[in-house]
Amino acid sequence: MTWNNAGMQSLIPVTNKVQDVLNKAGSSESFELPRIAVVGGQSSGKSSVLESLVGRDFLPRGNGIVTRVPLILKLIQDQTEFARFQHKEDKIFTDFDQVRKEIDDETMRITNGSKNISSTPITLEVHSPHVLNLTLIDLPGIIKIAIEGQSEDIEEQIRDMILNYIKDDSCLILAVTPANQDLANSDALKIAKEVDPEGNRTIGVLTKIDLMDKGTDARDILENRGACPLKRGYIGVVNRSQKDINEKKNIKYCLDQEKKFFAQHPAYRHLTNKHGTPYLQQALNQQLMEHIRDSLPKFRKSLLQRFADVEPEALKYLSQQFDDRGESKMLTTRNKIVQQFIHDVEAAIDGSCSQIVSTKKLTRGAYINRIFHKKIPAQIDLANFLTPEMKRKIQITIENVHGVHVGHFIPDKAFRIITKELIESLRFPAQNCVKLVASEVSTTIKEAAASIKTYPRLRNEIEKIASTELLEKEKYAKTQISFMFDCELSYMNTNHVDFNAHDGQNGRDGLMVRPNQDQNHLLRDAIEHDELYDPEYPETERIDPLEAEELEVNADSLEAKKVLGLVNGYLPIVTKTIRDLVLKCIMLVVIDQLIGFLKAELLVRLDREDKSVLMEESELEVELREKTLREYEAITEALETINKTNMVKLDMSAKSTFQTFEAPETSRTEQNESYRETEELFD
Numbered sequence: 240m241t242w243n244n245a246g247m248q249s250l251i252p253v254t255n256k257v258q259d260v261l262n263k264a265g266s267s268e269s270f271e272l273p274r275i276a277v278v279g280g281q282s283s284g285k286s287s288v289l290e291s292l293v294g295r296d297f298l299p300r301g302n303g304i305v306t307r308v309p310l311i312l313k314l315i316q317d318q319t320e321f322a323r324f325q326h327k328e329d330k331i332f333t334d335f336d337q338v339r340k341e342i343d344d345e346t347m348r349i350t351n352g353s354k355n356i357s358s359t360p361i362t363l364e365v366h367s368p369h370v371l372n373l374t375l376i377d378l379p380g381i382i383k384i385a386i387e388g389q390s391e392d393i394e395e396q397i398r399d400m401i402l403n404y405i406k407d408d409s410c411l412i413l414a415v416t417p418a419n420q421d422l423a424n425s426d427a428l429k430i431a432k433e434v435d436p437e438g439n440r441t442i443g444v445l446t447k448i449d450l451m452d453k454g455t456d457a458r459d460i461l462e463n464r465g466a467c468p469l470k471r472g473y474i475g476v477v478n479r480s481q482k483d484i485n486e487k488k489n490i491k492y493c494l495d496q497e498k499k500f501f502a503q504h505p506a507y508r509h510l511t512n513k514h515g516t517p518y519l520q521q522a523l524n525q526q527l528m529e530h531i532r533d534s535l536p537k538f539r540k541s542l543l544q545r546f547a548d549v550e551p552e553a554l555k556y557l558s559q560q561f562d563d564r565g566e567s568k569m570l571t572t573r574n575k576i577v578q579q580f581i582h583d584v585e586a587a588i589d590g591s592c593s594q595i596v597s598t599k600k601l602t603r604g605a606y607i608n609r610i611f612h613k614k615i616p617a618q619i620d621l622a623n624f625l626t627p628e629m630k631r632k633i634q635i636t637i638e639n640v641h642g643v644h645v646g647h648f649i650p651d652k653a654f655r656i657i658t659k660e661l662i663e664s665l666r667f668p669a670q671n672c673v674k675l676v677a678s679e680v681s682t683t684i685k686e687a688a689a690s691i692k693t694y695p696r697l698r699n700e701i702e703k704i705a706s707t708e709l710l711e712k713e714k715y716a717k718t719q720i721s722f723m724f725d726c727e728l729s730y731m732n733t734n735h736v737d738f739n740a741h742d743g744q745n746g747r748d749g750l751m752v753r754p755n756q757d758q759n760h761l762l763r764d765a766i767e768h769d770e771l772y773d774p775e776y777p778e779t780e781r782i783d784p785l786e787a788e789e790l791e792v793n794a795d796s797l798e799a800k801k802v803l804g805l806v807n808g809y810l811p812i813v814t815k816t817i818r819d820l821v822l823k824c825i826m827l828v829v830i831d832q833l834i835g836f837l838k839a840e841l842l843v844r845l846d847r848e849d850k851s852v853l854m855e856e857s858e859l860e861v862e863l864r865e866k867t868l869r870e871y872e873a874i875t876e877a878l879e880t881i882n883k884t885n886m887v888k889l890d891m892s893a894k895s896t897f898q899t900f901e902a903p904e905t906s907r908t909e910q911n912e913s914y915r916e917t918e919e920l921f922d
């Protein structure tokens with residue numbers, strides 16, 4: 240058997256290298272060549288044309304509708320030559336007569352042995368070192384009348400099937416018309432026009448020129464001067480006749496006969512260079528080149544986009560790679576990872592450290608900020624302390640302080656007891672604030688550690704050291720805060736500059752309680768003028784006598800009000816101080832000291848571990864890294880290959896073989912722009 244698709248070979252170096260490189264790397268990018276669908280009336284010679292294009296004699300041929308199901312023929316460039324059907328994946332065909340038989344058998348199976356057609360395609364892969372990766376489709380011929388045993392609407396079914404394949408803009412249409420029929424009635428041209436009215440992707444193929452009536456010729460059509468001119472013109476071919484097939488004449492022999500036919504025929508002698516199967520191959524070749532030329536810039540853009548996606552990951556992997564024979568390189572890698580981890584933790588908390596500021600997601604630092612300024616003030620809050628329960632406590636405390644005696648002075652002791660109890664009630668919420676921030680810092684540590692993908696042991700160790708230290712810091716901060724509470728509880732500083740006897744609002748009628756002042760007198764005045772009650776806290780107003788009765792204690796007593804005034808004036812000082820110090824303590828211990836620890840101690844602690852164990856790579860990550868690096872290299876190579884392609888030369892060679900094909904202007908400009916982009920990238 241002889242292969243005769245040499246015309247397509249010139250495309251192999253570029254497209255196949257690009258396809259190969261990307262396929263091998265398992266890249267998601269792939270450069271697809273367009274499908275070529277062969278359409279035409281029944282027995283117009285479609286399968287014969289297709290076979291000539293492939294250069295292989297393996298398709299069923301004969302009278303009647305031979306092609307009754309679509310045949311999707313995938314040509315795949317490979318080292319060895321064989322065929323394989325999708326429906327029989329395990330079987331390898333090396334004998335192409337067997338391929339023909341299998342197509343026949345499968346057609347019968349699909350159509351249940353009837354004479355009907357089916358849209359269920361047969362998919363056949365032909366692997367060969369001589370083909371270009373390309374998909375060709377042989378379709379059933381368009382018929383006019385159903386014969387016995389065929390569905391009434393078979394004509395419509397065939398039309399729909401053909402249209403379904405050729406409607407895709409990237410599909411090249413070979414409209415096959417026999418020369419011994421009137422062109423104006425060509426089914427192929429009619430159906431092609433429906434989907435490609437401009438004729439941009441339709442090539443007219445005139446078969447059976449050798450069978451034309453004596454005294455007639457197809458010269459006008461072949462010179463594109465006939466009744467139905469096509470933008471891309473017509474190409475005349477002389478395929479093997481049924482007799483040739485029966486006599487098993489090979490394709491090489493028939494191609495020689497075809498050449499002789501054109502050379503010797505007086506009407507076509509001057510057209511020998513523009514017709515015949517080899518020329519059709521060249522024309523198709525040019526179409527494909529044009530497609531490549533037009534789609535390369537777009538494809539390159541998409542490759543560049545993928546390159547931009549893959550590059551940062553790849554560079555990260557490359558920077559983390561080390562030669563495991565060299566311990567110092569291993570250490571350098573480890574140290575780099577640790578530095579990066581510390582930087583990531585710091586950057587996530589301290590926004591100013593971060594080079595890239597997200598506009599979509601809050602960072603941990605921003606969350607901590609919310610805890611500082613929203614949650615902490617809300618948790619350390621005694622504004623609503625005056626519950627009925629507290630009123631009752633105040634009165635009972637006062638009465639207990641007096642005991643058997645009748646009290647005439649402000650019960651200072653009761654004030655201290657009540658205030659202490661209230662301050663104490665803040666201890667747990669204040670410590671809880673440490674927990675809230677620590678939990679955010681813990682998440683920050685986990686997130687930063689998660690990016691150490693290649694070395695899971697190192698990642699775990701770093702996370703463990705940092706998290707353990709965070710726990711220590713959390714504990715320590717809680718102790719410090721507890722100490723702060725102890726300080727607050729040890730002394731009620733009623734000499735504080737901010738202390739206001741009724742509610743801490745300075746300047747309100749000058750109602751400041753100072754030592755050596757007559758507190759009883761001031762308070763009495765205040766009560767008379769109804770100034771001890773804060774309108775913001777209605778609970779501080781006079782206690783409902785009914786409620787008082789329920790309590791069975793006189794919570795509305797003058798003394799209770801005096802104590803309330805003192806408590807109310809003192810609490811804001813305490814909450815203000817505690818809020819401020821809790822926040823500062825958390826910042827110092829849980830954040831600053833932790834980061835300080837990471838900077839000073841993390842490497843020291845890691846040094847205690849076995850380096851080679853710590854730097855063991857994760858299998859999954861190794862796989863991912865290799866895949867990423869493979870794709871990175873493949874895309875780089877593919878881009879370089881495309882960049883080296885001499886598009887002008889490619890275009891010139893295309894033009895010299897098939898003058899009527901014009902390339903759209905815009906694609907050239909786009910192409911140059913894209914080249915510039917690519918060149919810049921690789922400069």
Ligand SMILES: Nc1nc2c(ncn2[C@@H]2O[C@H](COP(=O)(O)OP(=O)(O)OP(=O)(O)O)[C@@H](O)[C@H]2O)c(=O)[nH]1
Nearest residue numbers: 281282283284285286287305306380447478480481
């Ligand atoms: N003499 C001569 N015979 C041809 C030519 N082209 C095709 N034939 C013959 O015409 C018959 C039909 O050819 P096919 O290639 O099977 O036609 P088809 O369009 O694929 O047929 P269907 O798939 O059945 O529609 C075969 O016997 C071919 O040998 C040609 O250029 N010259």
